[in-house]
Amino acid sequence: MEYRRLDNLEAYQLMLDSIMNLLPHSLRFILAHLPEDVQASIEEIRLRESRPLEISYQDRYAFLDESGQIVQHESQAYKPTGKDFQYVLEQLTNHSLYTYEEELRRGYITIPGGHRVGLAGRTLLDQGQVKQIRDVSSFNIRVARDLLGVGKTIVPYLYDPAARSVHHTLVISPPQQGKTTLVRDLARLVSRGEWGTAAAGALAGRKVGVVDERSELAACVKGVPRFDLGPRTDIMDGCPKAEGMMMMIRSLSPEVLVVDEIGRPEDARAIHEALHAGIRVIATAHGADYEDARQRPVLKELLNEGVFARYVILDRRKGKAAPFRVLDRQGRQLEPQR
């Protein structure tokens, strides 16, 4: 266990390095001089041109001044300049913005290490559709955390003894609650066959297919995942979810499909297709809780049909007893099990 933790720490340092490489010296200096506990728990670094530099960490936010001190008032904070922005953009696109047109249209770029950089600025339109973001004036660097083992407590709930696989599962949570981190770990556990329950016996891992539309789950760089997703996992990187699921079903014979953030009609169709092919699905969706998810157009149908047999609701806000709840097909809470 100790070894594992050390491993994690090293990996974490590597992850931070890929962010530091993006930043100009002024910002690198600021972040390097943050208190250690803050540095280790940064969730987002927000740059806005000529406006205060902000970070969010441990469910809080703070402005930073040019020496890396936390200041509560915005007027004392460091304000990234146009030059800083030019620097970040050039590093982000490897001096070649034209290779990131698709990403600029969607509004984010995934960097090595799996971190995602969201962009805002002036948009260029082409026949009413956003063609590109130009004059980028906001960067939101979301620090990806690969927490090995966060899914361990949840996996036993999802094990389906009848099928000797996982139940169809939908993870519901508001943004920034660790949805992606959780499904990544679930994919890894299922792929490796760590079911975490005696009922599973010596059941081996399952073939897992991951459709990673936004390169967040696996953080592929040139097709090779940067995160460990288990030994029996195939990844379709940067592929639209519905299409990717169909491609997986047709050609890669997965036993479990993992997708992030479903919500479009074609996603629902692809999930139905997977059901008929006998493939188990683990998906995530935005929403505050089960009832909230039921209000959303596409999810409503899927939920009412009883497609999913397990719902995992994440909520790690302060003052909550449990960081997650697991519901069954009818939305009843399941008791913790051994």
Next chain:
Amino acid sequence: MLKFIGAVLIIGAAALIGFIQAAHYARRPKQIRLLISALQRMETEIIYALTPLPEAFALLGKQLAEPLASLFRLTSERLLKSHGAPLREIWQQTVQEVWKRSSMKQAEQEVVLQLGSVLGLTDRGDQVKHLRLAVSQLQAEEAESRDEQRRYEKMWKSLGVLIGALVVILMY
């Protein structure tokens, strides 16, 4: 006798200077043409292959002849270990170094520096426009340099020898 050796040296030196000047006039259009073809290859890399600039430069560095090979090779190397210097600055530095060793002149350098200030900073369509603009400006320079070659190449060759001869005659 000593005077004779001196005279031979003077004529030799003057002829050499003339030939070097002539060679510059002969090489300039060739190098500009090479530069144009390099930019056209770069256009292909950008539009069809979507190769990032550091890689595209490295590729061109291998394919082209000197002195342009070192322009692209050096730029690529410097980009990779730049730790974030903007492309524009690295390009400018490298262009100025390479131009000293080439037969190309200020006019071409201006075109290439201008290109360097937009390379990699815009989308594909825009990059292509800038590359084509640079190519057409270079083509104009190429035509002019051919014209100069025709007029001055022979002149410098004979001028060198003749000036050497003149100095020798005055000496005697």
